[in-house]
Amino acid sequence: MTIVEELERAGLTGRGGAAFSTAIKVRAAHDNDADLVVNACDGEVGARKDAWVVEHHLAELVEGARLVTSGRRDRVTYAAHRGSRTADLLTRAGLEVLDVPARYVSSEETAILSLLHGGLAKPMTKRLPFVYGGRDSLGKRIAPTVVLNAETVWRVSQVRRNGPDWFRRFGTDTEPGPRLVSVGGAVAHPGIFEVGSGVPIRDLLDAAGGLEPRVPALLVGGLGGVLLTTDEAATTAWSGPGMAAYGGSMGAGVIEALDPTRCPLDVVTDLVTYGAGESAGQCGPCMFGLPAVAESWAELARDPNQQTLDRLQDRLGVIPGRGACHHPDGVTRFVGSALRVLMPHIHEHVAGPCPLGRSRHAVH
Amino acid sequence: MTGQTLWFISRATGTVSLILFTTIVVLGMVIAGRRAPHGDSATIVMGLHRWLSLGSLAFLALHIVTAIADGYVSVGWLSTILPFTSVYRTFWVGLGTLAVDILLAVVVTSYLRHRMPERSWKAIHWLSYAMWPFALIHGFAMGTASEPLLRWLTVLCGAAGAAAVAWRLRTTHADRERRALVNFQEWS
Amino acid sequence: MPSTDREVGVRIAVDRVLCTGHGVCARTLPGRIRLDEWGYPIVEAVAVDPVDADLAVKLCPARALYLR
Ligand SMILES: Cc1cc2nc3c(=O)[nH]c(=O)nc-3n(C[C@H](O)[C@H](O)[C@H](O)COP(=O)(O)O)c2cc1C
Ligand code: SF4
Ligand code: SF4
Numbered sequence: 001m002t003i004v005e006e007l008e009r010a011g012l013t014g015r016g017g018a019a020f021s022t023a024i025k026v027r028a029a030h031d032n033d034a035d036l037v038v039n040a041c042d043g044e045v046g047a048r049k050d051a052w053v054v055e056h057h058l059a060e061l062v063e064g065a066r067l068v069t070s071g072r073r074d075r076v077t078y079a080a081h082r083g084s085r086t087a088d089l090l091t092r093a094g095l096e097v098l099d100v101p102a103r104y105v106s107s108e109e110t111a112i113l114s115l116l117h118g119g120l121a122k123p124m125t126k127r128l129p130f131v132y133g134g135r136d137s138l139g140k141r142i143a144p145t146v147v148l149n150a151e152t153v154w155r156v157s158q159v160r161r162n163g164p165d166w167f168r169r170f171g172t173d174t175e176p177g178p179r180l181v182s183v184g185g186a187v188a189h190p191g192i193f194e195v196g197s198g199v200p201i202r203d204l205l206d207a208a209g210g211l212e213p214r215v216p217a218l219l220v221g222g223l224g225g226v227l228l229t230t231d232e233a234a235t236t237a238w239s240g241p242g243m244a245a246y247g248g249s250m251g252a253g254v255i256e257a258l259d260p261t262r263c264p265l266d267v268v269t270d271l272v273t274y275g276a277g278e279s280a281g282q283c284g285p286c287m288f289g290l291p292a293v294a295e296s297w298a299e300l301a302r303d304p305n306q307q308t309l310d311r312l313q314d315r316l317g318v319i320p321g322r323g324a325c326h327h328p329d330g331v332t333r334f335v336g337s338a339l340r341v342l343m344p345h346i347h348e349h350v351a352g353p354c355p356l357g358r359s360r361h362a363v364h
Numbered sequence: 365m366t367g368q369t370l371w372f373i374s375r376a377t378g379t380v381s382l383i384l385f386t387t388i389v390v391l392g393m394v395i396a397g398r399r400a401p402h403g404d405s406a407t408i409v410m411g412l413h414r415w416l417s418l419g420s421l422a423f424l425a426l427h428i429v430t431a432i433a434d435g436y437v438s439v440g441w442l443s444t445i446l447p448f449t450s451v452y453r454t455f456w457v458g459l460g461t462l463a464v465d466i467l468l469a470v471v472v473t474s475y476l477r478h479r480m481p482e483r484s485w486k487a488i489h490w491l492s493y494a495m496w497p498f499a500l501i502h503g504f505a506m507g508t509a510s511e512p513l514l515r516w517l518t519v520l521c522g523a524a525g526a527a528a529v530a531w532r533l534r535t536t537h538a539d540r541e542r543r544a545l546v547n548f549q550e551w552s
Numbered sequence: 553m554p555s556t557d558r559e560v561g562v563r564i565a566v567d568r569v570l571c572t573g574h575g576v577c578a579r580t581l582p583g584r585i586r587l588d589e590w591g592y593p594i595v596e597a598v599a600v601d602p603v604d605a606d607l608a609v610k611l612c613p614a615r616a617l618y619l620r
Contacts (some may be wrong), residue, residue, distance in 0.1 A: 101550045125567045127618070137569040139481020216502040281546025281567035284539065284592035292589075318588050325570045395574070395613045400591030403575025410576055410611050477615055482570065485615075538590075539572045 003067045003160060004030065011176045012156065016109075016149030017044070017224065017252045019240070022156065025146055026068055027059035028131045034144035035075045036068050037116065038153050040086050041100055043107025045222035045271070046254040049180040050150035051086045052192040057154050064157035068148065079147075080114045080308035104223065104278040108325045109147035111280070122280040123325035137313050137324075149252075151180055157265040171196030175240055175250075185256035186215050197239040197250070204238060204255060214260040216339050216356065223275050224330030227268070228335035235309055247337060263354045264345060265301035268338045274299050275331040285322040289315060290331055297335060304350045312339070367436050372432035375507075377423045379514055382503045384420040385467075386521040388413055389496045390528040399537035417471055424464065454507070460502035466495035496525060561599045562606070562620040574581035580608035 001009075007023035014020045016039055028038065038061070040050040053061055062073075069075040078095050080087035081102040098116055100106050102137050106121035113130055115121040116142065124136045148156075152357045155177060170178040175197035180253035181204055184190040188209025195204065199221075205211055211230065218233045220226055226248035228236070233255075236242045243249050258267050276290035297311035318334050321331045348355040391413040398406065443450040445465065448458035471487045473480065478514060492546050500522050507514045564581070573591040581604060584597045600608075609617045 090438070101552065103550070106551070120547075122551055125569050127567075127620075135481065137567055138483040138486075203481060222521065238566070265583050280551070281543050284571060284590055285568070285588060287542050287546065288538070288590035288592075289588070315589075318594060322566075322592070346614060380620050399573050400575050400587070403578055403587065403591070406613070407576045407579040407611065410574075410613050414611070478609070478618070482615060 006159050006164050010159045010167040012159060015151035015179060022152055027309050029068060029146040032132055032144040034131050034146045036065055036146045037112055037145060038065055038150050039082045039112065039147050040078055040150040041107030044224060044252040044254055046108060046182055046184050046256040047222060047252050048182040049192050049253055052302045053150045053154045054071040054086045054089050060157040061150060061154045064153035067160055072278050077116060091300055105280050105327050112147060113142055113145055122282055125324045172198045181253040181255060183255045185258060186212040186260055187257050195238060199238050201236050201238050211257050212260055215257045216260060216264040217258050219256040219258060220326050222254050223271060223334055225251050225334060227341045229341050246302045247333060263356060264342055269298045269301050272331060272335055285319050286328040289319040290328060293335055304346050367434050370430045370434040371436060374427055374434060377427035378503060381420055381423045381515055382518065382521055384416055384423060385496055385499050385512055386525050388416050389492060389525060393528045393532040397532045397535040399539055409509055456502055456505040459498045463495045463499040463502060466491045470548065561601045562605050563598050564595065564600050564605050565618055565620045566593055566595060567616045567618060570614050572614045573614045576611050576613060577608050577617055580611050
């Protein structure tokens with residue numbers, strides 16, 4: 001069996017966020033004689049799993065890359081954030097490392113490709129997937145290249161070694177295979193856990209030693225994910241359908257418990273402000289829209305009123321799908337979920353000081 | 365047609381071409397320098413910019429053909445494309461030829477814009493800033509002092525273009541500023 | 553705008569990196585494209601009449617409109 005057939009049978013999907021069929025990507029890579037970039041950036045807020053793969057399974061990672069590039073090691077580049085421990089480990093192993101600026105959007109696949117081809121680490125317009133080769137907006141040639149997440153590549157070698165049937169013993173029929181989750185924030189023992197799709201999120205939190213008292217909400221999937229209440233998290237399965245009920249996905253596998261000592265509205269302000277600042281400044285709706293969303297949110301947190309709420313909702317409705325990359329989609333999705341989850345809390349702010357008695361709002 | 369008539373037509377079409385080029389270049393700068401809320405007028409400006417460039421070619425062609433056919437001075441067909449090959453006033457005619465070459469390159473690449481790399485189109489389009497003064501100087505030098513009206517028209521074109529350049533250098537808009545601001549950050 | 557037109561025609565898209573917010577497309581494709589509060593296009597109907605689309609593509613100063 002070829003590796004593509006094995007991947008097809010295993011049903012491996014990308015572990016970098018989009019959960020697209022890895023078999024299809026690898027087949028296209030073979031058909032187009034594409035180079036491979038292994039994405040080990042861990043760019044998502046709270047993501048640490050690819051660092052873990054590099055630290056503990058480097059030999060298998062290299063083996064997976066070899067399988068994707070039909071044994072041609074010179075076709076593989078490892079992308080890692082500049083100055084990260086991951087970059088250091090990869091370099092010391094004698095691998096070809098692309099030093100990616102340590103910022104959120106630069107770890108998006110086409111930003112990495114642009115950087116790899118001598119451009120800036122900013123996403124490119126995808127008229128066609130770059131596995132076929134293509135051009136950036138100004139017409140510079142981009143050689144056929146496939147970008148796979150580090151965990152995905154590690155799983156490729158596992159599928160070869162242990163077989164598709166072994167792989168399918170984990171997870172569900174539609175979402176097979178083991179997958180990594182970084183659980184962090186306000187939990188007793190933050191860490192990386194390997195589970196199959198379908199386990200209760202509660203089990204993941206227990207594995208991390210449980211939530212600290214009074215955690216106001218959980219961020220699932222980082223800045224490109226959604227906020228859940230602790231009750232929702234306690235009753236939801238870690239699976240595509242489970243997360244879809246809240247507009248989210250398993251994404252890049254991150255669960256962060258929000259800091260119980262801070263007002264969650266402020267935490268969201270910080271996150272969305274960070275997200276707005278990460279815009280690559282290329283697409284109008286992103287470079288102007290996200291700062292506008294951040295501003296509306298901050299205003300809502302400071303002085304909740306209907307007019308501000310309406311303006312925020314208008315903006316959230318108009319931005320998604322209008323960037324060269326999915327960054328604006330992710331941030332607006334996150335803010336939309338924060339609005340849903342924290343609406344009761346916003347109403348409490350209208351009535352008086354922050355009911356959680358948290359720091360900043362003592363001045364009310 | 366007498367040489368006199370040809371000479372006259374050549375003068376007239378040359379002058380009209382110069383006025384058209386000036387207009388086109390100024391409109392181009394208006395497009396580059398302005399953004400919302402000028403969407404409506406921008407559409408007209410863009411349409412004019414495009415169609416006038418095509419229209420100007422007719423006047424330019426007539427200008428060149430009559431200048432050569434006139435026979436009064438020896439310019440030669442080669443000089444319509446190869447700069448500085450004219451026997452008659454080699455340098456000043458040569459500037460005109462250069463302007464023609466650039467103009468053709470700019471017009472052709474603009475009609476092929478969707479089939480070529482954007483940055484090549486951009487590089488060639490920037491040459492317009494050289495084309496226009498070449499044409500202007502050519503017009504000024506070749507115009508005789510006996511026609512003050514033509515001289516003044518040329519000077520007027522120069523003033524209008526210079527004013528547009530000055531405006532373009534000073535003007536800015538939110539899109540450009542935000543892009544520049546973000547580019548200051550670490551991206552490589 | 554006849555609503556039946558919306559289902560036929562060519563598919564139009566915006567290269568968001570190239571688009572610098574000239575706003576011309578909102579005029580060349582009225583009812584199909586409108587501008588957001590920052591002056592950037594919102595494509596409301598992807599399918600547009602081929603002749604209209606061709607003109608709009610030509611008149612976009614930033615070459616940002618393209619047919620898919
Ligand atoms: C803003 C943004 C940031 C991203 N950051 C990462 C990242 O840090 N690591 C990663 O593997 N994928 C990241 N992705 C997803 C990649 O673009 C890409 O889908 C992935 O690397 C493909 O690998 P996969 O098919 O194996 O999942 C990001 C996407 C976006 C839109
Ligand atoms: S959507 Fe935003 S982050 Fe993505 S390429 Fe455009 S400007 Fe950059
Ligand atoms: S005309 Fe072109 S540059 Fe202007 S807003 Fe439309 S797509 Fe953007």
